[in-house]
Amino acid sequence: MTTGPQPATPPSPRDSAADPTGDFALRGFYRHEFDRIGRDFEATGSGLASLSDRTRLVDRLVLTLWDQYFSSRGASGCAMIAVGGFGRSELFPHSDIDLLFLATDEAGRDGIKDEVRGVCQAMWDIGLRVSPATRTLADCTRFDQNNVEFTLSLLDSRFLAGDGGLFERLHAQVLPQLIARESDALLQSLSEMTQARHQRFGNTIFHLEPNLKDGPGGLRDCHVAQWVGMIVALGAGRRPDLISTRKNSEYAEMMDAMEFLCSSRCYLHYHHNRDDNIITWATQEELAERGVATKSGPVTPAEWMRLYFRHAKTVARSSSQLLGQVSRNRSSLLRSFQHWRSRVSNEEFSVVDGRVYFQQASDAREAVAVLRLFTFIARHGVALSPETERRLNDAHRRLAETMPQDQYLWQHLREILGLPHAAEALRTMHSLNLLTRAIPEFETIDLLVLRDLYHRYTVDEHTFMAIDVLHQLKNNAVVCLQPFADLMLELERPELLFLALLLHDTGKGLEGADHVQSSRQLAVATVKRLQLTEEDAQAVCFLVAAHLEISSTMRRRDIYDPAAIHELAGKIGTTERLKMLTLLTLADIKAVNPEALTAWKAENLWRLYAGTATYFVRSADTERLHAEISNEPAEKIAALLPGRREELLEFLDGLPQRYLLSHSPEQVAQHFTMASHLDAEPVQIGLRDCSGQQELTVVTPDRPGLFGTVTGILYGWGMDITKAAAFSNRNGVVVDSFYFKDRFRTLELNPPERERFKRSLRDILMGEAWLEPLLESRLKADRRPVKLTVETRMRYDDECSARSTLLEIVTQDRPGLLHTISSTLTSEECSIEIALIDTEGPLAHDVFYITCDGKKLTAERMRSIEWALSAELGDSLPNAW
Amino acid sequence: MMKLEAVIQPAKFEAVKDALIEIGVEGMTVTEVRGHGRQKGHTEFYRGREYTVDVLPKVKIEVVIPDIVVDKAIQAITNAARTGKIGDGKIFLSRIDEAIRIRNDERGETAL
Numbered sequence: 001m002t003t004g005p006q007p008a009t010p011p012s013p014r015d016s017a018a019d020p021t022g023d024f025a026l027r028g029f030y031r032h033e034f035d036r037i038g039r040d041f042e043a044t045g046s047g048l049a050s051l052s053d054r055t056r057l058v059d060r061l062v063l064t065l066w067d068q069y070f071s072s073r074g075a076s077g078c079a080m081i082a083v084g085g086f087g088r089s090e091l092f093p094h095s096d097i098d099l100l101f102l103a104t105d106e107a108g109r110d111g112i113k114d115e116v117r118g119v120c121q122a123m124w125d126i127g128l129r130v131s132p133a134t135r136t137l138a139d140c141t142r143f144d145q146n147n148v149e150f151t152l153s154l155l156d157s158r159f160l161a162g163d164g165g166l167f168e169r170l171h172a173q174v175l176p177q178l179i180a181r182e183s184d185a186l187l188q189s190l191s192e193m194t195q196a197r198h199q200r201f202g203n204t205i206f207h208l209e210p211n212l213k214d215g216p217g218g219l220r221d222c223h224v225a226q227w228v229g230m231i232v233a234l235g236a237g238r239r240p241d242l243i244s245t246r247k248n249s250e251y252a253e254m255m256d257a258m259e260f261l262c263s264s265r266c267y268l269h270y271h272h273n274r275d276d277n278i279i280t281w282a283t284q285e286e287l288a289e290r291g292v293a294t295k296s297g298p299v300t301p302a303e304w305m306r307l308y309f310r311h312a313k314t315v316a317r318s319s320s321q322l323l324g325q326v327s328r329n330r331s332s333l334l335r336s337f338q339h340w341r342s343r344v345s346n347e348e349f350s351v352v353d354g355r356v357y358f359q360q361a362s363d364a365r366e367a368v369a370v371l372r373l374f375t376f377i378a379r380h381g382v383a384l385s386p387e388t389e390r391r392l393n394d395a396h397r398r399l400a401e402t403m404p405q406d407q408y409l410w411q412h413l414r415e416i417l418g419l420p421h422a423a424e425a426l427r428t429m430h431s432l433n434l435l436t437r438a439i440p441e442f443e444t445i446d447l448l449v450l451r452d453l454y455h456r457y458t459v460d461e462h463t464f465m466a467i468d469v470l471h472q473l474k475n476n477a478v479v480c481l482q483p484f485a486d487l488m489l490e491l492e493r494p495e496l497l498f499l500a501l502l503l504h505d506t507g508k509g510l511e512g513a514d515h516v517q518s519s520r521q522l523a524v525a526t527v528k529r530l531q532l533t534e535e536d537a538q539a540v541c542f543l544v545a546a547h548l549e550i551s552s553t554m555r556r557r558d559i560y561d562p563a564a565i566h567e568l569a570g571k572i573g574t575t576e577r578l579k580m581l582t583l584l585t586l587a588d589i590k591a592v593n594p595e596a597l598t599a600w601k602a603e604n605l606w607r608l609y610a611g612t613a614t615y616f617v618r619s620a621d622t623e624r625l626h627a628e629i630s631n632e633p634a635e636k637i638a639a640l641l642p643g644r645r646e647e648l649l650e651f652l653d654g655l656p657q658r659y660l661l662s663h664s665p666e667q668v669a670q671h672f673t674m675a676s677h678l679d680a681e682p683v684q685i686g687l688r689d690c691s692g693q694q695e696l697t698v699v700t701p702d703r704p705g706l707f708g709t710v711t712g713i714l715y716g717w718g719m720d721i722t723k724a725a726a727f728s729n730r731n732g733v734v735v736d737s738f739y740f741k742d743r744f745r746t747l748e749l750n751p752p753e754r755e756r757f758k759r760s761l762r763d764i765l766m767g768e769a770w771l772e773p774l775l776e777s778r779l780k781a782d783r784r785p786v787k788l789t790v791e792t793r794m795r796y797d798d799e800c801s802a803r804s805t806l807l808e809i810v811t812q813d814r815p816g817l818l819h820t821i822s823s824t825l826t827s828e829e830c831s832i833e834i835a836l837i838d839t840e841g842p843l844a845h846d847v848f849y850i851t852c853d854g855k856k857l858t859a860e861r862m863r864s865i866e867w868a869l870s871a872e873l874g875d876s877l878p879n880a881w
Numbered sequence: 882m883m884k885l886e887a888v889i890q891p892a893k894f895e896a897v898k899d900a901l902i903e904i905g906v907e908g909m910t911v912t913e914v915r916g917h918g919r920q921k922g923h924t925e926f927y928r929g930r931e932y933t934v935d936v937l938p939k940v941k942i943e944v945v946i947p948d949i950v951v952d953k954a955i956q957a958i959t960n961a962a963r964t965g966k967i968g969d970g971k972i973f974l975s976r977i978d979e980a981i982r983i984r985n986d987e988r989g990e991t992a993l
Contacts, residue, residue: 555892555894556895557892559938560923560925600915610927795926
């Protein structure tokens with residue numbers, strides 16, 4: 001609150017070019033002085049000086065008008081008070097002028113109506129936009145939840161003219177008592193108003209065309225910080241003083257930010273001749289070219305916007321910390337939520353009022369402990385406390401030097417990326433300049449503004465938002481997003497998708513027209529440094545390189561056109577990649593601006609996904625490899641097997657193309673090597689750990705019931721198959737892959753069991769041991785019936801293959817399911833040519849290409865299988881399709 | 882003045898937009914819509930579940946143009962949007978009585 005009247009000196013010839021007597025003269029005087037202040041601003045660039053100059057000018061005018069209209073009735077019982085921005089002496093060139101006419105009582109208020117009307121009318125005539133209010137002292141003692149702005153405006157009140165004693169009663173008694181009584185409610189209202197305002201701007205400062213008054217990190221947030229300081233001080237019976245609540249360095253930063261924002265807003269007002277607060281692209285160029293508020297002269301628009309974001313960050317941080325500090329006064333619901341959050345404290349971090357602290361201050365200097373802090377934030381969604389932030393800033397140099405950039409970073413980063421508040425943790429890392437230390441490739445898009453009519457946020461913020469979109473899918477209530485939420489749960493390696501999202505636009509910060517290629521190159525460097533496995537690295541780089549493929553198909557092609565789907569499927573290759581790329585596309589579109597992902601686009605994206613996923617299933621048997629036709633993947637594998645190209649092509653001959661797409665060149669080379677040893681050992685077995693699961697590969701000559709036997713052995717050993725694929729080449733060599741969970745950790749806890757497991761597999765497949773005893777013991781253990789929640793659906797497709805009939809089964813997953821199905825098919829005298837097995841939560845999605853006597857199934861055989869499977873799977877009757 | 886509403890395949894939107902700009906029609910209103918004419922729908926499968934796609938995605942472009950440009954605009958749209966298959970879309974024409982530019986009250990064809 002500012003106090004003390006400004007000298008009510010009337011304009012004199014020395015100060016003005018015109019004599020300010022009479023409204024016409026005052027208008028000319030105001031226009032003349034307004035222009036002079038504008039010229040001063042052009043010369044000095046000082047926004048703060050301009051604000052106080054205009055305030056002084058308006059002070060003099062309203063004092064002149066006061067004398068003119070109130071001189072006859074005397075000063076007793078009423079006062080003219082500047083409130084709001086006028087009260088703070090911060091009048092921007094085109095800001096409204098908030099005036100309070102204060103009366104002792106209602107009779108006094110009624111008695112000054114004509115004078116007030118006269119002053120206001122004259123102000124309008126002069127060209128001043130006045131927002132007047134007439135109140136009694138009693139009015140000011142009341143707190144109105146529906147007009148919080150009035151009480152807030154009183155915080156900035158400044159005496160102009162009239163009854164000084166009346167103003168003193170407001171200032172020294174009424175207002176402090178009101179604030180002391182209502183500070184909790186006032187702070188809560190202020191907090192809610194601020195949140196609602198931020199919500200309108202998507203809760204981010206990183207807009208490409210920011211609003212520097214109302215946007216997060218804008219001038220209104222400066223005022224919020226000031227008001228909070230005043231309310232807290234007055235509530236505690238102290239004199240309000242912003243400086244006492246902040247460290248000097250933070251205060252200086254805040255003042256710098258205010259000066260920057262004020263100068264920029266002054267420029268907008270003067271040059272657009274209205275109350276304009278949006279920094280459009282065109283304005284950014286002007287501000288940068290003129291070096292407005294830069295202190296260093298002209299800069300590029302990108303540099304100017306970086307300066308803007310830096311200051312906006314200071315303001316946003318300061319206001320949010322101050323609001324956070326007073327959270328103890330908030331609603332009991334929020335308090336209890338934050339109390340719950342405080343219970344997440346552990347031996348390393350404590351959480352107080354939703355803000356996280358190190359238990360050991362020295363940990364702020366240890367990079368690994370700091371990475372654990374970000375993991376904690378990603379898990380619990382808590383914010384840094386001001387103290388933690390200070391400690392991290394103080395230790396920045398050491399942290400920057402010791403931040404890991406290799407597999408140790410990936411160990412932490414993959415965990416962070418997969419946690420629900422990953423975006424918040426990454427934003428925090430980035431605001432501390434630590435994300436770019438960990439991933440230097442991200443530096444290219446730091447606060448990067450790219451100009452198009454579509455994007456609304458800086459490229460780095462768009463990236464964080466995209467990551468958040470996927471994490472928020474499970475909480476969304478929007479119907480058109482529900483299928484994507486389910487798809488998200490099906491991902492085997494979501495962390496790879498999140499890493500790809502983090503890197504997908506990094507190329508936008510590099511020179512060159514093709515940002516996708518640049519992003520891919522940066523992604524290649526990143527995954528190499530993070531030491532991802534070859535397979536994971538390929539997946540991430542593929543996603544980055546292909547991140548516009550689906551959008552492009554949606555925009556340029558008919559999404560129901562089989563040729564478009566065939567082409568897209570060819571570029572993507574596997575169902576898992578299709579899922580990841582679909583979700584990446586969804587997140588990428590939705591993070592562009594709040595309206596970018598319409599229900600129309602979301603539905604088209606889903607239809608294209610579903611069509612392509614179905615295509616993968618239906619095309620497995622028709623698209624096969626031919627020894628005489630060379631292709632790029634085959635040549636890549638051949639390069640791993642010097643001198644054995646012809647043998648390799650013979651091995652690949654007749655295998656579905658899907659086989660090559662779903663295995664890395666290294667895996668195929670391994671399978672080839674296994675196949676080349678079949679003469680010595682007819683059952684080749686590979687077993688390896690794979691992302692928390694086991695991967696079993698069986699290469700052997702085909703024989704009746706082979707797939708059912710292997711699934712039976714796995715079931716017998718208590719293994720839970722999550723994914724499987726069975727393929728065979730023209731020479732009848734089968735390559736079966738199974739991914740399974742070791743339900744009882746048999747192989748993990750007893751390493752010798754791995755060899756016994758492989759031996760059991762070999763012996764049963766060679767006919768040297770029996771499967772039945774293994775199954776019997778398992779069936780006894782698994783006697784408990786499974787509660788069926790997924791309806792079983794079976795469907796035949798006799799058109800997608802010239803040789804086989806496709807059988808697609810969707811049912812509840814359960815122990816031994818695959819063995820049940822495959823042994824039923826064997827007992828129905830069917831041969832499984834190709835099997836594509838997938839599990840998504842409680843749902844099993846199994847696709848078989850089957851033949852009977854080497855031919856497609858007859859209608860009678862189909863019905864027989866349907867009845868048999870329905871009985872086995874627990875359904876009383878086959879479902880209608 | 883005439884209002885021209887073209888309901889076209891989404892995949893043809895860029896081509897139609899470029900064709901209109903090329904003949905000097907720069908202002909347009911674009912809406913994402915769903916619908917069908919004679920094209921009707923078709924049946925799709927996903928994970929064993931059958932679903933009917935009975936309303937298909939389309940883009941509706943609306944432009945208001947001087948009478949003298951109408952034939953050229955129709956030609957531009959049909960050339961750019963035509964594949965010869967069912968589902969290429971339709972163009973509807975209607976007469977417009979007045980156009981007013983909100984910024985400066987300009988009226989008639991000068992407001993377009």
